[in-house]
Amino acid sequence: MARAKVKRASTVIDMTAMCDVSFLLLTFFVLTATARQPEALEVDTPASVTQVKIPDDKLGMVTVGDGGKLFFGVKGPQIRTRMLETMAENYKIQFTEEEKARFSLMDEFGVPIHNLKQLIAMDMEDRARPGLQPGIPSDSTNNLSNEMYHWIHAARTATAALYNEQMRISIKGDANEKYPDIKKVIDILQDQNLNRFSLITKLKGGIDAISDEE
Amino acid sequence: MAELNQDGGGKKGGKVRSKKQGGRVDLTAMVDLAFLLITFFMLTTSLNKPNAMDVTVPDKNKEDLEDRLEVADIRTTTILLAGNNKLVWYSGMFDNPIEGPETVDYGAEGIRKVLLRRLAEVPQKTNGEQLIVVIRPSDDATHRNLVDILDEMKIVNTQIFSLGTILEIENEFLRQHNLLSN
Numbered sequence: 001m002a003r004a005k006v007k008r009a010s011t012v013i014d015m016t017a018m019c020d021v022s023f024l025l026l027t028f029f030v031l032t033a034t035a036r037q038p039e040a041l042e043v044d045t046p047a048s049v050t051q052v053k054i055p056d057d058k059l060g061m062v063t064v065g066d067g068g069k070l071f072f073g074v075k076g077p078q079i080r081t082r083m084l085e086t087m088a089e090n091y092k093i094q095f096t097e098e099e100k101a102r103f104s105l106m107d108e109f110g111v112p113i114h115n116l117k118q119l120i121a122m123d124m125e126d127r128a129r130p131g132l133q134p135g136i137p138s139d140s141t142n143n144l145s146n147e148m149y150h151w152i153h154a155a156r157t158a159t160a161a162l163y164n165e166q167m168r169i170s171i172k173g174d175a176n177e178k179y180p181d182i183k184k185v186i187d188i189l190q191d192q193n194l195n196r197f198s199l200i201t202k203l204k205g206g207i208d209a210i211s212d213e214e
Numbered sequence: 215m216a217e218l219n220q221d222g223g224g225k226k227g228g229k230v231r232s233k234k235q236g237g238r239v240d241l242t243a244m245v246d247l248a249f250l251l252i253t254f255f256m257l258t259t260s261l262n263k264p265n266a267m268d269v270t271v272p273d274k275n276k277e278d279l280e281d282r283l284e285v286a287d288i289r290t291t292t293i294l295l296a297g298n299n300k301l302v303w304y305s306g307m308f309d310n311p312i313e314g315p316e317t318v319d320y321g322a323e324g325i326r327k328v329l330l331r332r333l334a335e336v337p338q339k340t341n342g343e344q345l346i347v348v349i350r351p352s353d354d355a356t357h358r359n360l361v362d363i364l365d366e367m368k369i370v371n372t373q374i375f376s377l378g379t380i381l382e383i384e385n386e387f388l389r390q391h392n393l394l395s396n
Contacts, residue, residue, distance in 0.1 A: 012238070012240075015240070015241035015242055015244070015245050016241060018241070018245050019241045019244055019245050019248065022245055022248035022249050022252060023248050025248075025252050026248050026251050026252050026255070029251075029252055029255035029256055029259065030251075030255060032259060045264060046357060046358040046361040046362065047361075048265065048267050048361050048362075048364070048365040048368075049365055049368060049369060050265045050266070050267040050365070050368065051265065052265055052266050052267070052268070053263050053264075053265060053266065054263065054264055054265070054266040055266075064357070170266055172264070173357040174357060175356065175357055175358035175361075176356050176357070176358065177356060177357040178353065178354070178355070178356060178357075179295070179351040179352070179353060179354075179355040179356065179357065179359070179360060180353050182357050182360065183351075186271060186377075190271060190273075193273070195270055195271050195272070195273050196268065196269070196270050197268075197269060198266035198267055198268045198269060199266070199267045199269055199360075199361055199364070200264045200265070200266060200267075201264065201265050201266075201267050201361055201365075202264055202265065203265055204365075
């Protein structure tokens with residue numbers, strides 16, 4: 001017996017599954033885009049035509065902003081732990097294993113080393129409160145009073161010891177920061193015979209390019 | 215499935231409704247929107263990454279050696295980054311400039327024209343030697359000024375440039391022309 005043909009109702013494609021998938025992806029991208037850790041010091045970097053992206057690892061970043069405050073951050077938890085151990089030795093401060101572990105998750109910090117324990121004990125949200133971190137002390141000497149110099153040095157030795165590679169260093173300065181504050185950082189780098197570094201910029205284009213033409 | 219089955223319910227005394235077909239919601243527009251947003255978020259996350267501009271500064275310990283290096287005055291152009299987003303350029307030595315000093319603006323209409331002209335004329339005058347640009351930021355220059363001028367070096371493709379320290383006579387000159395606050 002021939003089967004009776006089922007009459008097709010319509011040719012409308014069912015979009016439900018596609019809708020589900022696309023919203024799942026959308027949720028994923030929204031979350032990854034915003035779940036970035038809040039920066040300890042917000043800076044508005046100047047724009048340039050450079051297309052080179054910053055590397056993802058073995059990078060130390062000095063942030064200059066808010067009237068010459070210096071912040072320092074290193075990519076990579078192992079380098080951070082090693083750097084902290086070196087610094088603890090230099091400044092005769094003991095850090096517990098837990099403090100080291102918590103420090104290795106900190107992207108950026110800007111406190112004198114004697115206040116570092118308090119900062120480590122804080123919550124992530126509290127750390128990012130504007131104005132909380134006063135910046136890392138620095139001066140024009142190579143003594144222990146120039147903590148910035150020693151942080152950079154410790155980070156470089158840690159990178160060299162762990163990966164046998166030179167750490168790249170970059171300066172992320174606020175666009176309205178005066179040159180002497182930037183110069184201070186460049187001088188610290190030059191004191192370590194570090195004559196190649198990079199400046200962090202954002203891409204020039206869109207609204208920025210239009211306002212520049214005026 | 216996204217089918218809205220409307221149940222008539224058992225209202226008493228109600229009209230006898232013709233039974234509606236299950237209202238199927240058209241999700242096409244919603245899917246369109248979702249994919250548009252996905253594209254947007256994908257692009258913004260990858261474009262968010264900051265760029266790195268490489269800078270090389272002369273070695274500090276060899277500064278004395280470099281002072282002794284003889285360079286023809288005609289090859290050099292010094293750019294002083296003054297306050298108020300202005301810059302001053304001159305060629306040769308400051309006490310005995312070949313050209314300038316002249317105050318110009320940043321950007322295509324200002325310093326870029328000067329640099330392009332100098333880049334073209336220096337090899338002609340010196341049998342193929344290249345232009346040397348010295349950048350000297352004053353205390354009033356901002357970080358944006360510094361990045362702008364380094365960017366300009368890249369745009370006009372200057373091969374040799376360096377970042378130097380401003381001289382006191384140059385500071386004095388800027389002060390006289392109200393381009394430096396103190």
